[in-house]
Amino acid sequence: MFAQLAVPPGGDAGTTQRQMSRLNADLVAQRQVRERLSAARERRDDLQRALSRVDVPWMNLDEGRRRSIVEAAGGELPVEALYRESVSSVHRTPTPRWH
Numbered sequence: 001m002f003a004q005l006a007v008p009p010g011g012d013a014g015t016t017q018r019q020m021s022r023l024n025a026d027l028v029a030q031r032q033v034r035e036r037l038s039a040a041r042e043r044r045d046d047l048q049r050a051l052s053r054v055d056v057p058w059m060n061l062d063e064g065r066r067r068s069i070v071e072a073a074g075g076e077l078p079v080e081a082l083y084r085e086s087v088s089s090v091h092r093t094p095t096p097r098w099h
Helices: 002-006 013-030 033-052 063-072 079-092
Strands: none
Touching: 013 033, 063 079
16 A cells, blocks of 8 residues: 555656655755765864864863862862873773764
8 A cells, every 4th residue: 555655646656766866966965965064074073183182181280270170079089190091081982973
């Protein structure tokens, strides 16, 4: 029954498929999907390159930031080592691939 509904009345299924494919291609072109996707991938790659260069050693943080990190950690943990580990783990975290 669904196969019968899918075939247009008095039309060829192949012709209808080609028409739908052309409409989809036109829509993609009108909305500049490929260009926007390419630009988004370039921005993502730029951000990943910038992130890979980020390395803020504990001693480069100003006193206020170090104090707030120590307070947030409760002051009982080896905060400098914890900070160093968290910064380096950013570089090891896999990034999702959307394509």
